[in-house]
Amino acid sequence: MLDVRTCASLSEAAGILSGDRQAMLIGGGTLVMRDVNEGRLTEGTLVRVTDPAYRQMSVSGARVELGAGVTMAMVLASRELAYLHAPARGIGGPAIRTMATIGGNLFAATPYGDFTVALLALDAQVVLQAGYGSGRAMPLEDFLAGRERGGQGLVTAVQFSRPQNPSELFFRKIARVKPKGISVLSIAAHLPSSSGRVAQARVAYGAMAPLPMRARGVERVLEGKALDQPAIQAAKQAALEGCRPATDAIASEWYRREILPVHLGRLLAGEPR
Incomplete structure (x- = not known):
């Protein structure tokens, strides 16, 4: 019962x-x-x-905090979160987005969880509260690694540093049915630049492993490079490092492996979808 x-x-x-x-x-x-x-x-x-803190958003400072109960529709309604509109818009249709929450997306099984991929590229932290004690922050990547074991506590919020240049956050969702189909895969990349070169690259994938994953091989080859064709080609060659995609009703493992480097290259080059 x-x-x-x-x-x-x-x-x-x-x-x-x-x-x-x-x-x-x-x-x-x-x-x-x-x-x-x-x-x-x-x-x-x-x-x-029903605690109002669960749906609070602090978005104007250098450090952004979004309550776990914030919905995708709330993200889309915020001009200050325009850099997250693409991943939020990738979650279902309008009716789903009025209900689907950031906290819930952290628990979505592959091939869902596209918004979490964007948070991973932003190097986000998850705020957890266990029992009646105070909250603690944990790197999102660590939270995901222990998600299936449970016992981590209540997810109350996510935190991340506000991108200094929103145009340096890239996101692409590949789906057979547009605009709201289930992901074949998704890619998010935060590529801040300093003097024309990538600094502190963060790239993440969805549906390319049992959990959203960091593309560390891609990060490694882009770090310190200008985002030009040689760097993009090197990123495509490193694209599949660490990937473990599944075959499901949406796509086969082979297909996901075939198209990932292609779409990664297009995303990094700023080409239309």
């Missing part, structure tokens, strides 16, 4: 989740309610959070 608990504070919700391993947070419901409706989730406690 399913029980629903409504919590007025993040600490109350965190306390329930830490004390009951069968308890599950329900944000926008795009993931959890599908499991409920299709009969895969029939027992446990569903936890709802």
Whole structure:
């Protein structure tokens, strides 16, 4: 039997989740309610959070913080988050975007989770609260690595440094059905430049491994280089390093491997989709 608990504070919700391993947070419901409706989730406690802090956005300073309950529609409504509009727009259609949350996207199974790919390219941190204690920040990459084990606490927010030049954040989602199909793969790249050369490159993929992943081989070859054709060609050659794509109903492993270098090259060159 399913029980629903409504919590007025993040600490109350965190306390329930830490004390009951069968308890599950329900944000926008795009993931959890599908499991409920299709009969895969029939027992446990569903936890709802009404704390306004869960949906707060701090977007104007050097450090951006987005509450885990912030929806994709809220991101799209913010002019100051224009650099995240492309990944937010890649999440379903308008109705889904009014419900789908940033926190929920962190738990989306491959080939979903495109917004998380963009956060990974921004070197984001996840803010976690366990029980009634204070929150702590963890690198998103570490959070994803331990996601399936659970027990990390309630995700309350994500944080990242605001891009100094929004045009240096690139995102591309490849899908067979446009504009809201499921990803064949997605790519995000944050490529700040200094004196015309890439500095602190961050590149991430979706649907090219069991979890969103950093493309460290691509980062390595782009670091310190001008973003010219030789650098782009080197990035394409390193594109598949560390990749473990799956074959599913959307695409085969072979197809994902074939098209990734092509779309990475187009993204880095600024070519239209």
